[in-house]
Amino acid sequence: MKSRIRPSGRYEGLIIGVLFLCAVVSVLTTAGIIITLLRETIGFFREVSILEFITETRWTPLFDPKHFGILPLITGTLMITAGAALVALPVGTATALYLSEYASDGVRRLLKPLLEVLAGIPTVVYGYFALTLVTPAIRSLFPETNIFNAAGAAIVVGIMIIPMVSSLSEDAMTAVPRSLREAAFALGATRREVSTGVVLPAALSGISASYILAVSRAIGETMIVTLAAGATPRLTLNPLESIQTMTAYIVQVSLGDTPFGSIEYRTLFAVGMGLFTLTFTLNIAGALITRRYREVYQ
Amino acid sequence: MSSTSNQVLGADGLNLWYGTHHVLKGITLGITRHRVTALIGPSGCGKSSFLRCFNRMNELIPESRVEGRIHFNGRDINDPEVDATEVRHRIGMVFQKPNPFPKSIFDNVAFGPRVNGYRGDLGELVETSLRRAALWDEVHDRLGQSALALSGGQQQRLCIARALAVEPEVLLMDEPCSALDPASTAKIEDLIGELKERYSIIIVTHNMQQAARVSDQTAFLLEGEIVEYGRTGGIFTRPEDPRTEDYITGRFG
Numbered sequence: 102m103k104s105r106i107r108p109s110g111r112y113e114g115l116i117i118g119v120l121f122l123c124a125v126v127s128v129l130t131t132a133g134i135i136i137t138l139l140r141e142t143i144g145f146f147r148e149v150s151i152l153e154f155i156t157e158t159r160w161t162p163l164f165d166p167k168h169f170g171i172l173p174l175i176t177g178t179l180m181i182t183a184g185a186a187l188v189a190l191p192v193g194t195a196t197a198l199y200l201s202e203y204a205s206d207g208v209r210r211l212l213k214p215l216l217e218v219l220a221g222i223p224t225v226v227y228g229y230f231a232l233t234l235v236t237p238a239i240r241s242l243f244p245e246t247n248i249f250n251a252a253g254a255a256i257v258v259g260i261m262i263i264p265m266v267s268s269l270s271e272d273a274m275t276a277v278p279r280s281l282r283e284a285a286f287a288l289g290a291t292r293r294e295v296s297t298g299v300v301l302p303a304a305l306s307g308i309s310a311s312y313i314l315a316v317s318r319a320i321g322e323t324m325i326v327t328l329a330a331g332a333t334p335r336l337t338l339n340p341l342e343s344i345q346t347m348t349a350y351i352v353q354v355s356l357g358d359t360p361f362g363s364i365e366y367r368t369l370f371a372v373g374m375g376l377f378t379l380t381f382t383l384n385i386a387g388a389l390i391t392r393r394y395r396e397v398y399q
Numbered sequence: 400m401s402s403t404s405n406q407v408l409g410a411d412g413l414n415l416w417y418g419t420h421h422v423l424k425g426i427t428l429g430i431t432r433h434r435v436t437a438l439i440g441p442s443g444c445g446k447s448s449f450l451r452c453f454n455r456m457n458e459l460i461p462e463s464r465v466e467g468r469i470h471f472n473g474r475d476i477n478d479p480e481v482d483a484t485e486v487r488h489r490i491g492m493v494f495q496k497p498n499p500f501p502k503s504i505f506d507n508v509a510f511g512p513r514v515n516g517y518r519g520d521l522g523e524l525v526e527t528s529l530r531r532a533a534l535w536d537e538v539h540d541r542l543g544q545s546a547l548a549l550s551g552g553q554q555q556r557l558c559i560a561r562a563l564a565v566e567p568e569v570l571l572m573d574e575p576c577s578a579l580d581p582a583s584t585a586k587i588e589d590l591i592g593e594l595k596e597r598y599s600i601i602i603v604t605h606n607m608q609q610a611a612r613v614s615d616q617t618a619f620l621l622e623g624e625i626v627e628y629g630r631t632g633g634i635f636t637r638p639e640d641p642r643t644e645d646y647i648t649g650r651f652g
Contacts, residue, residue, distance in 0.1 A: 280496060283459070284558070286459060287492040287494075288515075288562070289487040289514060291484055298514065299510075303500070
């Protein structure tokens with residue numbers, strides 16, 4: 102053993118510096134994104150009033166007469182998100198509950214990797230799945246359904262985010278101490294009562310975190326809605342109609358030959374800012390909810 | 400062993416396996432009504448596993464297998480027609496570490512009655528249970544608070560109240576004081592003395608003094624078998640088996 106004193110001061114300082122830089126990179130990236138968004142958005146609002154942006158019910162920036170009301174894009178996005186949540190939250194939670202409380206080890210070992218596969222499918226494949234399988238199925242039930250419609254896209258976005266809900270929720274449920282389950286069983290509770298009366302509430306903070314993440318993912322989902330939901334910004338709550346989401350609009354404009362610095366170009370950033378605000382608010386709400394329901398058990 | 404009126408529980412040729420591990424080897428033993436019966440023995444002797452046979456908790460462990468009979472008021476609880484939840488409703492359990500639910504104090508006590516479809520006045524039942532567990536005076540003004548805010552000793556008494564709230568006949572206690580400080584332990588021991596007027600109690604303990612203090616009957620287990628069973632006074636002053644004497648005098652275990 103060498104008894105030499107290591108030059109810990111400078112070496113440690115270097116390590117700390119490198120780690121600090123790594124941490125700073127993501128902060129700077131976020132800051133950069135916000136600044137870019139803000140600058141172009143401010144440029145946009147020099148030409149279009151904020152009032153028109155949030156109250157006008159038509160969104161037609163690419164052809165005359167131009168209207169700049171973001172509401173149709175927001176309702177489109179929210180309709181997809183609500184539909185996806187309607188599919189993914191119950192199915193995902195039930196799946197998690199089954200895996201954590203009911204499934205035998207063998208079934209769990211088989212089912213979990215299969216679910217993870219769902220998460221690995223490219224979203225463009227999901228998009229075609231919506232177009233070629235789900236939409237025809239909907240049209241056989243409701244013949245008036247448009248080829249491009251919100252319902253099909255929403256269902257498939259929901260399917261896509263099921264593993265997110267189920268896997269995170271299952272982690273939260275598995276983390277509930279065995280001793281709590283035993284306590285409930287010892288009081289004469291059935292397996293269902295243990296699941297819904299003890300495990301579910303004790304895991305609520307983790308489960309709601311998984312919901313928030315999944316919903317954020319649905320809001321930001323782009324490929325499926327671009328392929329299957331249409332490109333018709335429309336203020337509607339009818340899921341069988343063609344709509345456009347904020348993300349799909351951004352794709353549409355990015356693909357076209359929109360001149361740099363034009364008003365059409367700037368709508369990209371205004372819509373992006375709207376999307377950012379939406380997910381940001383959701384994440385804050387999520388953090389608050391999670392903190393409210395956090396349970397500490399020894 | 401047939402059940403007599405003063406015998407509430409009895410094991411008859413009881414064998415238990417965890418996988419291939421033979422934990423309990425042909426145990427036959429009767430538990431007297433309204434007495435405290437202590438199960439003592441070194442770690443791994445099977446005393447906790449034995450305790451968990453009385454409310455069929457071993458069923459929750461995959462790969463466990465039980466053979467033999469457990470009589471409860473003359474009925475075999477291992478009979479496939481007997482519902483495990485009904486057994487657990489009538490034979491309550493308190494665990495080694497306090498395990499309150501992350502719910503309010505009230506909801507902890509009310510959990511059992513609720514799942515068992517209790518139809519009476521829940522508030523009254525919660526109060527009675529907390530009083531019997533000697534916790535009412537400390538918590539009556541904050542029943543809505545989280546049970547996790549209580550001290551370890553209070554949590555354990557809450558767990559006792561929770562077990563009492565389903566109005567069991569028997570209370571199984573698995574080393575209920577092992578995670579508690581001496582003052583809390585003394586409170587629980589006093590409580591056990593009061594509770595035996597209403598309930599029959601089986602307590603697993605590592606602590607010889609505790610067994611001597613609280614129990615009327617003591618069974619000494621070694622490697623899954625009953626070595627000696629009898630009145631606590633007798634076991635601790637004149638053990639018949641040399642292995643019992645070695646254990647209680649601290650020569651092993």
